Amino acid sequence: MAQDRADIVQIISEIWEELLDVDVEEDDDFFDLGGYSLLIVNVVTEARKRGLELSSNDLYTHKTPAALAAALGTPAGAREQVAPADPDFSTVWETGLGPLETEPTPTLVPLAPEGTGTPVFTFHWGTGNVRFMAGLVDSFRGERPAYGLEMVGMWGRERPALSLVEIATRYLREIRTVQPEGPYLFVGPCAGGRIAYEIARQLRDQGQEVAVLAVVNTMPPGSTELDPAWGLRELYDFRLASLRERFGVPDLLTDQERLMRGMVEIAWLDEHVDPADLHWRQAVWAAGIFAQEHYEPRPYDGEVTVFQLAEHADRPAADWGRVAAATETHTHESAGTLPLLRDPEFARALAKKLASHPA
Template identity: 35%
Template sequence: VAGEAFPPALANSVVELLPGCEVHNLYGPTEATVEVTGSRYVPGADRLPIGRPIWNTQVYVLDAALRPVPPGVNGELYLAGVCLARGYLGHPELTADRFVACPHGEPGGRMYRTGDVARWTKDGQVEYIGRTDFQVKLRGQRIELSEIVQVLTGHPDVAQAAVIVRENQHGDKRLVGYVVPDQGADLDAAELPEYVRGRLPDYMAPAVVVPLAELPLTPAGKLDRNALPSEYETLPDSGEPRNAHEEKLCALFGELLGVEKVGIDDDFFVLGGHSLMATRLSARIRKQFGVDMPVRTIVRYPTVAELAALVLTGGIPTEDVDPYAVVLPLHDDPGTGKSPVWFVHGGGGLGWVFFAFAPYVRDRAAYALQSRGWNDTDPLAGSVQEMVDDYLAHIRATQPEGPYNLIGWSFGGPIVHALAEALERQGHQVALMAVLDAMPSSGFKELSGREENAFRKEVAEFLGEFMNTGNLDHLLDTMGKVGANNRALMKDYDSPVYGGDMLYFHAKLGRDWGSYAPHWKQHVLGSIEEFDVDASHEYLHMPKAAGQIMRVIAGRLD
């Protein structure tokens, strides 16, 4: 078989229909004289490599800098050897783009850039993943859509699959899968995202999978991605509004999320919402109904019906939470008697991202500390020591006695370290001090972005991957002011020496200068226990990373 990707399910069917017949998978573009690799299919295998190169042909899997990647790592497939064509007749510019100098063979040799994504297996075969045309970047992660399709079609009840990135009118993006069930199969598409999570990283799992009778095709017989229906067009009716409050909330959900039809049982977060979008919903509810609906209430009661009931009955918690207060409760004390967990903000000063961490410690209260100045009235901190003293007072006011559990991310790392040292010096017990990919104060000395506009630009670029930042001027302006002040203060501070232990979590993706854990040794007299996290620094709050971190921390707390 050659010419198209060969799904293992189809290979199994061939073996069943033709017992005793060997099945070979061949690969090769026309530019390299048709076939250049091949492999024999082993019945029952869930992967079907394109195999090893034939005689007198060289195959390379390279990164963007044309360096070979190790087995198991995706790269672009390049071909070399006597099999290559001379180029494209009458198209020198296209020839120069695709037939490039080969740095790995004889001097003067050329190689062909296939545009295919592949990787080496441990036994020295090449595995085809997909086309570079179908690579996407979503929330900082580069994703091969073909890899998700491969997993979906590996499900026993799925005949065909497709995956695309959908973007609503506000710029929010998410993965959407489409599947055609196998004939006679009783497929529950709602379970497929979890099926993908069991085989790929969490960030590659579609937000929703839509079942279709057939995939739309172009006249040439290829998948017509533009004709795939919106996931919202296929959702079952979740109930019509029963009163004016539900009607208005359905309209608010639809407007914010870019969804044409919303039912009363639709979940804000299932429809594509996230914590930043929830702040917009909170503001719109305040404007529409004249009541405050804290973000944490929306997280707890995310459907139209639940929120409308709260508005109608006045059931909104009376201890209204200021989202910009120095102490932000992430969830209530469940009354177990266990000591709380305190999270400390990053450079921008807000603790909202810790809503992703709090569900792992529901057996105790959880709070986030936030920078002063977000409410437009309190002055910014004048020094790191002033900030530490202020936070210490707030912690002691809420939790007078230890043991204390402290977690800090980024800028919050040296802050929790200083808080732990101060509490220890005052005779209090620090049970846990965890630092999430952060430097001691010395690492901030030469850090750029101390100007408001520079920090604001950093934040805008980061948030731009999640949402449209066009109407977030006030938030961006304030974060620029607070963040620039925080960075400037840290350059004049020297981290103290703490006598206890540290849990250190290293974000191992996205950069190559290694862990900061060794830099903490001169500031920590106890042990430093280090854990790797499969994420880059700025994405530690994403589901997979937050889960990796908090499962370790929850275990230590227990």
């Protein structure tokens, strides 16, 4: 392992220069240079390849090559003493209940159950919540009822599955309590697009019709921006570190109210979440991302309607044609998933797609 300060500065600087395509000095701030949360995954991966035991929290806490060199030259135990005092992943995960300890909790949420005709089902995004969609489904559902699927563990301590196929199978059972037979109409925002894809694939294998499979700012299965070698603990630690940076909250426990209010404002949390569940919710996030990262997709023989951001339009990794028999793509100038869901142009296009199938 490289221990010399100058060696560590050089390694870190070289990695940043490669990833950010800028010249790096030892006192340059990673985020001022254009770094962002997901890129930290690449920094950590590359640093470990070169013999540095770097964590995501190290990079959030020590933002320059010089500061990182000083920190990495300190014994790991000493570094941990100055880190925020969040409960570790094992402590949080142990508070959860497995299948032998609790009855399964419902994941199906009525978003707009009134209406007639074939219902629309929408799926939770990466944070696991879907109830925020209740304020959005009227823009595209027409007269149809609308339901959401939220992740296991949102309102209780049931541990979520770590397999996307198992997650999809469970959601499908609940969908069929409302609609036993096709044709089905699915809308999957962000991470929910992959869940919708796997459910649609299972239904097609069973001879059922999926009339609409719409994914919203979702990268196709098999592509990733995270390191699949990371386990639950690393994903959880990354999540906590990214929350501290995004919301400017150095201590998640001391500033918990401000943090949770900020997360509600961008629909990462539902309202009325118990503050005691904050870290549990991040462990649930880690479980969901782990399932996504380890999902091995099989081909889908139907059509996928893709609503993508313009910034992803030319990325080969964003091509749904790699996994689906047919695609219909709509490109929008939006700043992210939530702005896209709120975009009237998107709503009109999705409503038109849904309306093309008899109610």
